[in-house]
Amino acid sequence: MNAEGVEQALPVMAPARASRRRRAPPIWLQLPVLALLLVAALPLFYVVVRASQSGWHEAWALLWRPFVFGLLANTLKLMVLVTVGCALIGLALAWLVERSDLRGRRRWNVLLCLPFAIPAFVSGFTWISISPLFEGLGGTVLVMVLSKYPLIYLPVAATLRSLDPALEESARMLGYSRRQVFWRVTLPLLRPVLMATSLLVAVHMLVEFGAPSIMRYQTFTTAIYQQFELAFSNTNAAMLSALLLALCMLLLWGEFRLRGRGYARTGQGVARRAAPVRLGGWALPVQLLLVALVAVGCGTPLTMLGFWIYQGSSASFPLAALLEALWSSLSLGFGGALLSCLLALPVCLVVVRYHGRLAGLADRLPYLLHALPGLVIALSLVFFALGYVPALYQTTALLLVAYALLFMPMAQGPIRVALEKASPSLEEAARTLGHPPLSAFLRVTLPIIFPGIGAGFVLVFLDTMKELTATLVLGPTGLETLATAVWTHTANLEYAAAAPFAALLVLVSGLPVYLLTTRAYLRQSGA
Amino acid sequence: MTARLVAGMARLCGAGLLGLGLLASGVRAETVTLTLYNGQHEATGRAVAEAFQAKTGIKVLIRKGGGGQLANQIAEEGARSPADVIYTEEAPPLIKLASEGLLAKVDAGTLSQVDPNLSDSQGNWLGITSRVRVLAYNPKLVSEAELPQSVLDVAGPEWAGKIAFVPSSGEFLGQTAAVIRLNGREAAEEWLTGLKAFGATYTNNVIAMKAVENGEIGAALINSYYWMALKKEKGQLNSKLHYFADGDAGGLASVSGAAVVKASKHPKEAQQFLAFMISEEGQRAILSQSAEYPVNKAVPADPLLKPYDQLKPPALSAAEIGLAEDALDLQREVGLN
Numbered sequence: 001m002n003a004e005g006v007e008q009a010l011p012v013m014a015p016a017r018a019s020r021r022r023r024a025p026p027i028w029l030q031l032p033v034l035a036l037l038l039v040a041a042l043p044l045f046y047v048v049v050r051a052s053q054s055g056w057h058e059a060w061a062l063l064w065r066p067f068v069f070g071l072l073a074n075t076l077k078l079m080v081l082v083t084v085g086c087a088l089i090g091l092a093l094a095w096l097v098e099r100s101d102l103r104g105r106r107r108w109n110v111l112l113c114l115p116f117a118i119p120a121f122v123s124g125f126t127w128i129s130i131s132p133l134f135e136g137l138g139g140t141v142l143v144m145v146l147s148k149y150p151l152i153y154l155p156v157a158a159t160l161r162s163l164d165p166a167l168e169e170s171a172r173m174l175g176y177s178r179r180q181v182f183w184r185v186t187l188p189l190l191r192p193v194l195m196a197t198s199l200l201v202a203v204h205m206l207v208e209f210g211a212p213s214i215m216r217y218q219t220f221t222t223a224i225y226q227q228f229e230l231a232f233s234n235t236n237a238a239m240l241s242a243l244l245l246a247l248c249m250l251l252l253w254g255e256f257r258l259r260g261r262g263y264a265r266t267g268q269g270v271a272r273r274a275a276p277v278r279l280g281g282w283a284l285p286v287q288l289l290l291v292a293l294v295a296v297g298c299g300t301p302l303t304m305l306g307f308w309i310y311q312g313s314s315a316s317f318p319l320a321a322l323l324e325a326l327w328s329s330l331s332l333g334f335g336g337a338l339l340s341c342l343l344a345l346p347v348c349l350v351v352v353r354y355h356g357r358l359a360g361l362a363d364r365l366p367y368l369l370h371a372l373p374g375l376v377i378a379l380s381l382v383f384f385a386l387g388y389v390p391a392l393y394q395t396t397a398l399l400l401v402a403y404a405l406l407f408m409p410m411a412q413g414p415i416r417v418a419l420e421k422a423s424p425s426l427e428e429a430a431r432t433l434g435h436p437p438l439s440a441f442l443r444v445t446l447p448i449i450f451p452g453i454g455a456g457f458v459l460v461f462l463d464t465m466k467e468l469t470a471t472l473v474l475g476p477t478g479l480e481t482l483a484t485a486v487w488t489h490t491a492n493l494e495y496a497a498a499a500p501f502a503a504l505l506v507l508v509s510g511l512p513v514y515l516l517t518t519r520a521y522l523r524q525s526g527a
Numbered sequence: 528m529t530a531r532l533v534a535g536m537a538r539l540c541g542a543g544l545l546g547l548g549l550l551a552s553g554v555r556a557e558t559v560t561l562t563l564y565n566g567q568h569e570a571t572g573r574a575v576a577e578a579f580q581a582k583t584g585i586k587v588l589i590r591k592g593g594g595g596q597l598a599n600q601i602a603e604e605g606a607r608s609p610a611d612v613i614y615t616e617e618a619p620p621l622i623k624l625a626s627e628g629l630l631a632k633v634d635a636g637t638l639s640q641v642d643p644n645l646s647d648s649q650g651n652w653l654g655i656t657s658r659v660r661v662l663a664y665n666p667k668l669v670s671e672a673e674l675p676q677s678v679l680d681v682a683g684p685e686w687a688g689k690i691a692f693v694p695s696s697g698e699f700l701g702q703t704a705a706v707i708r709l710n711g712r713e714a715a716e717e718w719l720t721g722l723k724a725f726g727a728t729y730t731n732n733v734i735a736m737k738a739v740e741n742g743e744i745g746a747a748l749i750n751s752y753y754w755m756a757l758k759k760e761k762g763q764l765n766s767k768l769h770y771f772a773d774g775d776a777g778g779l780a781s782v783s784g785a786a787v788v789k790a791s792k793h794p795k796e797a798q799q800f801l802a803f804m805i806s807e808e809g810q811r812a813i814l815s816q817s818a819e820y821p822v823n824k825a826v827p828a829d830p831l832l833k834p835y836d837q838l839k840p841p842a843l844s845a846a847e848i849g850l851a852e853d854a855l856d857l858q859r860e861v862g863l864n
Contacts, residue, residue, distance in 0.1 A: 066862030132743050216730050226695045226730070227864070234599060382603070390607045477562055477590035477609070488569070488591070492733045 025354045026437070032346040033362050039405060040365065043245060043372055046380030050238035062239040067223075072243070075219040078140060078212065079205040085145035086201045087194060089293075090152025095182075096286060098160040101276040103283065108290060109157075113150045113518045114298040117510035119466045120147040121210025122486060122502045123297075126304035128215055129495040140217040146297035147211075148204060152197040154517075159193045160186075165274030178277065192258060199255045206248055207373035209469045210483075214490050220244040221375050221469070234379075241376040248371040255367060305503050312496030321480070322500055326508070329465045329481040333509075335396065336403030337411070337461035341453050343404050344411040352419045366409035377405055378473035394476050402470040407463060411456030418452025419445075458516065465509040482508075559796050560586045564601065566594025566615040567783055571816040575614075578812035579803045585796050594620040595697060601629055601788060611791040612800050614655070614783070617697040618845035621784050625651035626850075631787040631794060637802045641822045644844060645782050652786035655804050656819035659780045659840050660702055661751045662769040663736055668745035674769045678702070678748065678777025679710065682721025689745035690726045691735045694863040698732065698750055698781065703858060704851035705776040705843055712857065719861040728863075740766045748777070755818030755829060773839035780840035781848070783819070 024030075051059035062068075096102050097109055115123075124143045127134040134142070163186075171185045172178070209221040218226075224240045279286055350362045381402055385393040392398045422445050430440040468483045475484070482505040489498035565572030569591055576587035590597065594615030601608050601624060608629075615621055624630050630651045638650050645654030662681070664674065669689060675681055681690045693699050706715040727744055729735035736753040738744045742765065751768060758764050771777030785804055787797040803809040810826040813819075818829040828835060858864040 065859050067859060067864050070862065132738065132741070213730075216734070218730075222730075234603065382600075386603055386605075386607065393604070393607070394609060478588045491731065493737055 024356060025350050025358060028438075029346045029350055029354075030358060032343060033350050033358060033365075036343055036347065036365060036405075036408070037361060039401065040369055040372065042384055043241070043376045043380040046376075046383050047238050047242040047245060050235050050383075051242070054235040059235060059239055062236050063243065068240070068243070071218060071220055071223050071240070074137075074217065075206065075244075075247070077137060078144070078217065078219060079202050081137075081141045082144040082148060082205050083198050083202045085141065086149045086152050087198050089145065089149040090156055090197070091190070091194065093149070093153045093290075094157035094160055095186075096290075098157050099186075099274060099277055100279050100286075101283075102279065102286065110518055111294050112153060112290075113514060114294060115147045115150055116517050117514035118147065118298060118301050118506055119210070119483070119510060120144060120208065121214050121468060121483075121490075122305075122505060122510075123147055123301035124211035124214040125486065125490040125495065125498060125502065126301040126308075129304055129308065130300075135216045137217055140212050140215045143211055143215065144205065144208070146293075148201050151201055151204070152194070155193050155197050156190060159190060161273070163189055163274075165272060168274060195258050196255065199251055199258065203248060203251050203255075203371055206244065206251070207371075207375075209373075209375055210487065214487070220247075221373060224375055224379075225469075225472075234383075237379060241373070241379060244373055245376060248373065252367060252371040256364075302506075305499050305506070308496045308499035309503055312499055318497075318500070321485070322504060325480050325482045325485045325501060326504060328479060329483070329505075329508070332396070332399065332403070332471070332481060333461045333464040335400045336407060336464040336467075337457045339400050339404040340408045340411040340460045341415070341457050344408050344415050344456060345453065347408070348412055348416045348419050352416060353424060366412050369405055369409055372405065374402070374406055374467070374469040375473065377402055378470040381474060394474075396476055399470065399474045399476070402474055403460075403464050403467065406467065406470065407460040410459045410463060411453075414452040414455035414459070415449060416452075418449035422448040459513070462509050462513045462516070465505065558586065559793050560588055561611045561793060561796055561800060562588045562590065562609050563800075564597040564610045564613040564788075565589050565591060566597045566613065566620060568616065568817055571813055572614055574812045574816045575804055575809055578808055579800055582803070582808065583796075583799065585799070587800070593697075598624050601790075602627055604790070605629070606790050608788055608790040610788045611793050611797040612785060612787055614785040614804075616783050617701060618652070618782055618784055619697060619701065619848070619850050621647070621652040621786050622845065623850055624786065624788075625649065629789050631789045631791065631797075633787065633801060634798045637798065637805065640805055645822050646784070648846065652784045653801055653805065654782040654784050654822050654845075656810075656813060656817070656821060657780055657782045657835075658750050658752055658819040659770070659778050659838055660698065660748065661754070662746050662771065662777065663739050663749050663754045663766050664746035664769055665739050665742050665744075665766045667742055667765065675777075676772040677775045678771055679706070679714065679718050681746070681748070682718045682725065684725055686745075687725040688727065690722070691729050691738060691744045691747035692722055692726050693729050693732050693735055693749075694858060695730060696732060699748065700851045700854050700858070701781055701848050702748065702776060702779050703854035704848045705779040705841060707854055707857065708843055708847060709774075709776050709841055712853075715854075716857060716861065719858060719863060723861055723863055736766075740764060750781075751832060752818045755831060758831065759818070770833060770838075774841045776841060778838070778840045779843065779848075780838070782822075782845055784845075 025033075093112055097105050097112070102108065120143060123146070124140070127139055127143055133139070167189070168181050168185050171181045176184065207221060208219075209225065212219050213222040213225065220240055220243065224237050224244070227236050227240065347362045347365060350359050381398055382393070385398055424445075426448075427440045427444045430444045431437065435443065465481070466483055468487055471479070471481055471484055472487070475481075480488075482501050485501040486498045486505065489495075489501070563572065563576055565576075572589055572591075576589055579585065580587055590610070592600070594613075594617055597610075597613060598615065598620030601610055601613060604610070613621070613624070621630070625647060632650045633646070633653045635650070637653060638646060641654050645657055646652065660678075662674070662678075673685075703715060703719065706718055710718075729738065729747070732747075732749050732753050733756075735744075735747040736749055736757055739747045740757055740761075746769075754764070754766065754768050757766075785801055787794060787801060791797045804813070805823050807823060807825055810821040810823045814821060814826065814829065818832060820828050820832070820835045855864065
């Protein structure tokens with residue numbers, strides 16, 4: 001989930017768009033896009049169908065009760081606190097790394113992204129295994145801020161780096177103090193990226209399930225999952241989902257309003273680096289603060305993981321179970337990545353090469369998908385599979401569909417960038433030489449964009465392994481992945497039993513995601 | 528000529544497919560795999576399934592989840608349910624499925640081996656184990672003199688920050704229903720309101736139990752086997768069990784149960800599984816993971832448990848507690864759910 005956010009929020013320097021065709025896309029491109037749009041709309045249908053089945057009166061009674069108000073308050077509290085926390089930390093770090101004479105900038109740049117390596121629910125479990133004091137709002141905010149701040153830090157730092165320092169220098173020359181320059185010039189310039197990334201974090205908080213559930217903080221997602229236990233009607237879950245969807249859509253709308261508002265430097269080439277601000281006497285305290293941040297944010301979870309593995313190794317080491325879960329995670333990740341790329345390709349083709357309503361919809365699709373909570377996607381897929389395609393129910397195939405919905409936006413980023421660079425005129429040349437359209441695409445464009453597809457594939461593959469919610473609800477009977485194993489064991493406070501699974505998850509999924517993201521980011525920003 | 532060749536090929540292919548189909552179904556019939564929807568604790572379900580597998584060679588696939596969640600799922604799956612057997616920690620999910628006609632009758636031979644009070648009177652589901660609710664307490668935080676006679680007494684201000692309960696659990700819902708049946712709706716509402724104001728909510732019983740043991744909270748309303756499980760894990764415990772007065776809702780007895788799903792494609796093996804669950808071997812496998820009272824009297828209960836015949840739980844059967852819908856309504860009114 002982390003890397004996906006960065007891909008989206010990083011200002012991608014797209015080359016001037018090659019001439020878009022005016023024609024409607026061919027049917028073989030339309031179909032997958034329409035199918036995806038349809039599946040993406042399922043959660044909305046699900047909520048409406050459920051409510052009408054139980055009667056609107058009961059549906060309303062389920063919505064309008066004190067428990068729901070409490071959930072709403074809890075969810076909003078978590079969202080606001082984490083978003084503000086991430087924005088403050090992200091902004092401060094970005095300024096320190098990009099605008100001050102901080103020593104070891106490059107090293108910090110890499111270290112500060114380390115939270116990408118640790119799934120939030122894993123670090124959540126390590127924190128409460130230290131003390132139950134970390135349960136509840138305080139602990140959840142702490143864990144979430146420490147794991148999500150890179151989503152703001154990275155894009156803000158990239159923007160700062162690409163800002164023309166001339167603006168700030170002019171302001172200085174015209175008599176602003178350094179402080180005034182920051183508040184009146186730099187900050188307003190950063191506002192669009194800061195707002196966009198903050199919204200991203202806010203959406204993440206609305207749909208986050210693992211960490212709050214492990215840290216015993218009740219939000220909409222955790223309650224939806226729990227409420228199945230008591231009421232023998234799924235309407236309750238559907239109504240809570242409806243509220244959650246409404247909140248997500250509200251944020252999505254906010255993001256649309258903000259998109260495209262940015263400041264663009266005119267002129268060619270890379271921006272010159274601004275003259276760094278001297279930290280002077282602050283240099284040492286700042287270094288210590290950064291050390292503390294990394295030590296608390298990543299040192300604690302990793303140390304605790306090590307501790308529990310050491311503790312648990314006295315008992316029998318569940319090698320067979322570990323290997324089985326690892327195999328499940330790897331194969332599901334592979335399938336999810338394959339399907340995501342297969343779906344992302346036509347969507348990107350339509351967006352990049354065609355005009356019109358479908359292209360517009362396809363362009364917005366990833367943002368819509370992004371705001372759909374995994375749990376609600378899973379519930380609606382269960383509902384529709386049972387009602388209309390029972391053969392799919394409880395199959396790996398259905399789980400892969402959920403993965404594709406969740407992770408397609410991640411595959412879309414790199415594929416889209418690659419497609420924008422692959423000029424359609426090459427394909428057109430092949431066609432004048434007698435190749436039919438599909439063959440021209442396969443033999444000319446596909447080889448050019450292959451690295452982009454590969455990058456998207458790897459990102460989805462690695463991130464799918466961390467998926468928890470859809471896997472729990474949709475997985476075939478008897479399925480155990482690394483993520484679900486961690487979740488099941490921590491639900492019963494079996495920390496030592498959870499630790500090897502969690503460590504393996506960090507190793508095969510978290511670390512590679514971290515390495516890839518930081519590398520991609522460093523390359524993109526030319527640092 | 529060509530047409531005949533094509534037709535011949537088609538027929539050949541058809542025959543081949545048919546043969547393959549027969550072969551596949553033949554293979555499937557030889558190796559029956561039962562699907563168990565396990566709403567009982569994971570280890571308990573696994574233990575009995577493994578014992579069954581070892582004895583009969585019939586493979587058992589387990590789907591994990593809460594009892595209510597899995598019952599919901601079967602209701603939603605209807606005739607297409609892949610489940611053969613459902614095993615739940617509490618009776619209400621089974622009562623719900625029975626009321627919707629989604630369960631097959633348990634074999635009379637199996638049913639007759641269990642005390643009729645512990646199973647469904649219509650024979651839709653089978654009682655597997657029974658247990659009572661208790662108060663687990665930590666003597667460092669709650670002295671013996673403070674221990675209440677009735678569960679209604681733990682909802683007052685003197686218990687502020689000392690009493691843990693799990694409003695999202697079926698066990699607590701059953702207990703709420705018992706309070707309504709025994710003490711009336713008004714008393715139940717007052718009790719829930721008090722618990723909400725002064726008690727601490729936990730998301731599951733294991734966690735509540737460990738919180739009492741670790742001295743994070745004084746006492747918790749739970750089933751006795753949570754304490755026993757911790758005792759087995761740690762040997763020596765700080766916390767102790769307190770049984771409420773005879774006939775009080777605090778000591779409500781409840782059963783775990785199992786049933787054959789009507790949609791089961793292997794009803795014979797599913798019935799065999801149920802019979803195994805109450806056999807001596809099956810009961811021992813279950814008790815090895817969860818210290819409850821066995822329905823098969825040939826198997827002794829854990830000696831650490833208060834003997835079954837000394838218990839005086841309120842005279843409320845699973846049918847009288849029912850689906851506890853009124854209890855859920857009340858919990859929702861109070862804002863607990």
